[in-house]
Amino acid sequence: MLLINGQPCDSVSALDRGLSYGDGLFETIRFEQGKAPLWSRHMQRLATGCERLGMPAPDAALIWQEAQQVTDKLAQCVLRITLTRGLGERGYAPPIQVSPTRIVVAFPMPVVSRTLYLEGVRLHRCHTTLADQPLLAGIKHLNRLEQVLARAEWSDPAISEGLVCDSHGNVISATAANLFAVIDGVLVTPSVDRCGVAGVARAAILEAFPNCQVRDVALDEGVRAAELFLSSSVRGILPVQAVGDTVYAPGPVVRAMQQHWRDLGFAMEQA
Amino acid sequence: MLLINGQPCDSVSALDRGLSYGDGLFETIRFEQGKAPLWSRHMQRLATGCERLGMPAPDAALIWQEAQQVTDKLAQCVLRITLTRGLGERGYAPPIQVSPTRIVVAFPMPVVSRTLYLEGVRLHRCHTTLADQPLLAGIKHLNRLEQVLARAEWSDPAISEGLVCDSHGNVISATAANLFAVIDGVLVTPSVDRCGVAGVARAAILEAFPNCQVRDVALDEGVRAAELFLSSSVRGILPVQAVGDTVYAPGPVVRAMQQHWRDLGFAMEQA
Structure with missing residues (x-):
């Protein structure tokens, strides 16, 4: 309707x-x-x-x-x-x-298999970069051609999302989800002051985990993280299993986030 | 219809x-x-x-x-x-x-008074800047929030257009027209490889005047030009009379462009 x-x-x-x-x-x-x-x-x-x-x-x-x-x-x-x-x-x-x-x-509701919540999703490393536009960064406006171009870069159904950077080589987000990383034992999410969307799932995590750092994250640093995961108000918390050929195992932080997500009222994802 | x-x-x-x-x-x-x-x-x-x-x-x-x-x-x-x-x-x-x-x-067809073709238009200097996005620069796509924000900066009907820069301080265009300048006796138009739209009126001018330089133009340099004018496939060739407090008189180059424009088949603008 x-x-x-x-x-x-x-x-x-x-x-x-x-x-x-x-x-x-x-x-x-x-x-x-x-x-x-x-x-x-x-x-x-x-x-x-x-x-x-x-x-x-x-x-x-x-x-x-x-x-x-x-x-x-x-x-x-x-x-x-x-x-x-x-x-x-x-x-x-x-x-x-x-x-x-x-x-x-x-x-x-999109179908997301339990396996993806358990084992994680594979990410394509997108060539499309996000332009710096502080006037539009953070809000969810209708000018989404960058995301369309980034998402058009792969069609392999085994790849769930894309890792998108800004033009300075900082990792920003997935095409339709925010990104979190555990770097040197610290939870970090990229700043979305110049590009990207300030996701509501991201905001819920930031409120619940106030020690999370919000800052620029260079691609190299992001890819070397101990844990990587995505947040989406629709799909919830998804561990990242691989970015291209670099693989990750879901760790304790992403499991804590998934538990927090279920506690918010999204009960179905029993990863 | x-x-x-x-x-x-x-x-x-x-x-x-x-x-x-x-x-x-x-x-x-x-x-x-x-x-x-x-x-x-x-x-x-x-x-x-x-x-x-x-x-x-x-x-x-x-x-x-x-x-x-x-x-x-x-x-x-x-x-x-x-x-x-x-x-x-x-x-x-x-x-x-x-x-x-x-x-x-x-x-x-929008009404553009003969006075504007004769004496020129006044431009607001926009604070909104255009983001660098080479993948989308030049084409006329539907993601136009930057132009909407720039155009929303003024409502004075005496001001016809806005002068829009990129984030590096180069002047790029008006909100809905391309820009040309006569600098040190040379016709110049800003490059639109990283942002801006490659206007068809601009393309017609570039073909007819192959000595026109296409390059980055710093705002200071653009504002100091001997002549400034706009090109639009709808409104034709419009001299710039003022950018903020800086005033210009229509010169021989803009008059030659207006003549060329009439010769293309747009006969009505007898400036």
Whole structure:
């Protein structure tokens, strides 16, 4: 089911600025049994994105109602909320009066095998690098061609994700997940101040493990880590088994993160 | 009138990748009396963009037919062609079988007063800078939040455009036009290999004036130029009258460019 501005509908104006310019934001939110444990973090990031793009803040209570409507009776699903700057004249200038377009749709939960939670995922080392753009870094906007190009670099179904760097040789994230590493016994995650997305699963981990360092991580340093794992609000905590030919064994830190993830309310991943 | 994949229609699927990720390209093409003097250059850039994004090349003859259909009976208009990667599963991975979405729509020609062609336009100096992304530079893709943010920096109707730099302090372009400068008697336009759009009006000028230098232009150097002007396939050749408090008088080079522009078939701008 799909709601557009609260109405059952499956299409948007061909003149919507979301389509014309990628002028908007989105969230993908995991629902289990009608609950979304990270809901308030998603709403917070959406509000931050609106502020950054100069768009009116959404009504989180209204979105919650619509989310209930589209996820009704689904045991598990992924809700996507897309918020655009709505219709506008041709040209980049934002309209003076903005009537945002709000799209709320439920997708089936992706199947992630138990083996991947247990043994980890394989990563392709992407050649596509992320550009430095502090004005857009961190928020989940609709300009995602870098991620599309990075994800298009491999088609082997045995490879679940890609390791993506910035243009300075720092590792930033996967194409659709954040990255954590255990380096010299310390939990570290790359800074997303210049590029990358500040994931809500990442934010939940940072709150629960305040000793985690947030800093630049050179690719070499990242690849030499004792443990590597991904965080995704949809897929949870996934150990990295390999980056190209470099292999890793899931260690105690990723297991603690998986336990924390289950404690948040995502019970199904019994790795 | 609006055609989507050849059918009269004004909406697209809310699950189109053009909307979800800005996964596509566009062109805005000026028509006068049924003719588009820069048509083949627009089609060339669109094909280059498809190659860069790994999308099937469009059928230019089919687009021409559709363009004729939507611009029919309009003395002047701006045609926008949007080409997206079409529908896909949720997630960045491009679908294996791509059925692009093709949107063809005519907009009214924007009114540009004769005074602006004669005396020039005023430019705001934008704080928003363009990120270096060689994989996307030059092509006219749908990820345009940088331009939206730059254009949102001013609302004074007396200011027509913004001067946009890269993150290294080089001047690149206006928000929706390319930039040319006369520096030490030499015609120069900024390189668009790392950011910016390779405009078709710019390409037409480069072909007609092969001595024009294409290189990095530091902001200071650009602002000290004897002449500054903008090129746009929609608005033509516009002298720059001022960048902030720095004023310029239209000189012989911009007048020669305006003459060349009229000779291409855009007769109306009798500056």
